[in-house]
Amino acid sequence: MSARERMEDALFTGLRLTDGLSVEDVRARYGVDLWEEFGAELQPFREFGWLIYDGGRLRLTRAGMLLAHEIMAVFLRPAAGPSA
Numbered sequence: 557m558s559a560r561e562r563m564e565d566a567l568f569t570g571l572r573l574t575d576g577l578s579v580e581d582v583r584a585r586y587g588v589d590l591w592e593e594f595g596a597e598l599q600p601f602r603e604f605g606w607l608i609y610d611g612g613r614l615r616l617t618r619a620g621m622l623l624a625h626e627i628m629a630v631f632l633r634p635a636a637g638p639s640a
Contacts, residue, residue: 559586562586563586566585567590567631570582571614571615573615575615579609579611579613590614591614594630595609598627605620606623
């Protein structure tokens with residue numbers, strides 16, 4: 557797996573947990589600030605009450621768990637760089 561694929565897998569797994577993801581742990585392990593990288597795309601889910609971001613953790617609400625695949629699809633956008 558590529559580094560990007562490992563990160564996506566970790567994000568999918570972590571977001572399914574009740575405690576969600578530690579933004580700092582993701583930054584330390586993958587060098588990515590989740591909210592900086594994906595915040596604009598995740599904000600609508602937060603506004604609808606499906607996602608909680610408290611500055612330290614990112615997690616789904618009970619209602620958000622029903623939409624987990626739609627929310628997690630944000631993490632699957634192509635990495636920036638040249639197109640093939």
